[in-house]
Amino acid sequence: MTKIVILGGGYAGLRTVRQLAAAKVDAELVLVNQNSYHYQSTQLHQVAAGTKEVADITFDIQGVLPRGVKFVLDRVTTIDREQHRVLLASGSELSYDYLVNALGFESESFGIPGVEENSLPLVDIPTALRAKEELENHLARYQYSHDENDLAIAVCGAGFTSIEYMGELAYRLPKLSKQYHFPLDKVKISCIEAADKILPMFEPDLAVWARQYLMDHGVTFYTSTSITAIEPGKVISKDSSFNANTIIWATGVKGSKVIADSGYDQKRNRVIVEEDLSVKGNPCEFLIGDVCAAMDPNTHRPYPTTAQISVVQADCAARNIEARMQGRPGIPFTYTSTGTVCSLGPLAGVAQINFLGHWKLKGMKVGLVKKITSDRSAFELGGVKAMLESN
Ligand SMILES: Cc1cc2nc3c(=O)[nH]c(=O)nc-3n(C[C@H](O)[C@H](O)[C@H](O)COP(=O)(O)OP(=O)(O)OC[C@H]3O[C@@H](n4cnc5c(N)ncnc54)[C@H](O)[C@@H]3O)c2cc1C
The missing domain is CATH 3.50.50.60 (FAD/NAD(P)-binding domain)
Known part of the structure; x- marks a missing residue:
């Protein structure tokens, strides 16, 4: 049976698993993540400031995985891309037919001492x-x-x-x-x-x-x-x-160090991907989320790395894997921003929204927009259970 291995249970990885399962692809689905929980990284600053508890921004991954998806709790060390093997910190390894690499981001020091x-x-x-x-x-x-x-x-x-x-x-x-x-x-x-x-x-x-x-x-x-x-x-x-x-x-931030350690042609642990989000020369391997640099055809620059974009990339990669398995052509990744919200604590913020026109918001109402965005994102990844758990 075809085996699809998805690395990373963040926005991009979890959404890919859900989409592939919903499409009922004829394949074994395996998700690898280093923690048993998913965290909403868009809310980490709230845990750091103490305005939210860890439980408010996390949910249990296995509790929201679609039936039949295998979960491997382990840390990816490297990918042997020639042999189609993922090497894990526990010493075990996973083989794959298709790989979705969504290992996310790490802090970037820019080489500044200290x-x-x-x-x-x-x-x-x-x-x-x-x-x-x-x-x-x-x-x-x-x-x-x-x-x-x-x-x-x-x-x-x-x-x-x-x-x-x-x-x-x-x-x-x-x-x-x-x-x-x-x-x-x-x-x-x-x-x-x-x-x-x-x-x-x-x-x-x-x-x-x-x-x-x-x-x-x-x-x-x-x-x-x-x-x-x-x-x-x-x-x-x-x-x-x-x-x-x-x-x-x-x-x-930069992409996961697994990218550099696995010999990809990369810059700051990000890889320029093809327009269908696969890796050049390897059509069975997809890179999405913060480990990829997907080029915006309008600006000829990479799209920014955001949770919103990661989720749309996951939808595109899932569709393209399904298409490839069925011998159909894939679709190019495109993204149109629906807006950006920046909170300034729970009582204020700024937002630019592209929905039925272009809206600029500032002040208290932005807090509500941010809450809707976070709830929607948890829902997109893990359904109602995830939305309720991470609140
Ligand atoms: C404080 C903060 C606020 C942000 N606010 C916003 C916002 O408001 N809107 C927005 O759109 N974006 C925001 N972002 C950016 C957004 O969080 C990222 O773009 C997004 O998380 C990328 O998703 P991802 O799935 O690629 O990676 P991640 O969310 O980083 O997920 C990667 C997953 O892989 C796991 N993993 C990593 N390495 C390994 C390994 N070696 N082995 C196994 N598992 C591994 C991680 O534990 C994690 O579960 C914010 C980021 C931060 C830090």
Whole structure:
């Protein structure tokens, strides 16, 4: 029997499994993931800021898998692409006829010294929990240490993750101040960004609104400031340095290291894929989600790596595998954005929506749009059970 192995139980991988199962493809379906749970990575910043619990953004994978799908709880180390074998950390291996590689993203240090040792990325549940714990430890320590660096938080990068994290943090700080007895007005949040603006994916007026909102809630922005090193308790740029005992690293991500380790022709662990999302020269292998660079035919640049796009890529890859198995031609991947939402804590946010026209939203109503988006995404991956479990 034909065997389709799907690597990664994130947005792209889980959705592929569901679509292949729904299409009743005549194949054995095997999903490999390193955890028993799926996490909504679009909400990791909330766990890091402490506004959501892990249970709010996770659900059990096996509980939502379609009947007949085999689940392998293991870590992929490499792929032997010539022999069509996936090698696993446990020492076992899986053979495949078709492979869907959806192993997602990792933190990117851009080779800047000290990033890995001295800062906190937000890329999965353990890193989000560690960021939360370190933040709270430092805030709690202030009442004994009176070290102002315990109340200083440096957030590196001013893209989506950083901005959403600071929104949650600003919302939670008054509660933390009561809990850990520190003066709220002494907290210093510095956001350090190499570009001259924040939220580059947003229209300028919305980005300016978000910036002002965060400034009103205690954030100081240092744009056009390239970070050159991170030392313990210190972010260093060419002209200045920022002392902070909590340093969050959210300047960008790269694809899974399994990509480089498996000999793909890649850049930052992302592979330029064919228009049907297969790998050049290997029509039985598909790369989707954050490990792939799918070219946008309009801009001639890769589409951004987002959860929304990962899910649409999963639909395309599933259809193309089915077509290939039946000897039919595949379809090219295309994507039209329905919009982008950036929350600034539960009470505010900015959004640009393309639905029955083009809408720009800011303020409280964006919180509702974000909630609908998260619920829909859980539903798309695991049905009603997943939606209810991750709430
Ligand atoms: C804080 C934050 C906020 C974001 N907000 C948004 C947003 O609002 N909207 C949006 O569209 N996008 C957002 N993104 C981007 C989005 O999360 C990613 O684009 C999306 O998760 C990519 O999906 P994926 O399935 O490719 O990978 P992932 O979601 O990373 O899934 C990969 C899966 O593979 C597993 N895995 C990894 N390596 C191995 C291995 N070696 N062996 C076995 N299993 C492995 C992982 O555990 C995970 O389950 C955000 C990202 C972050 C970090």
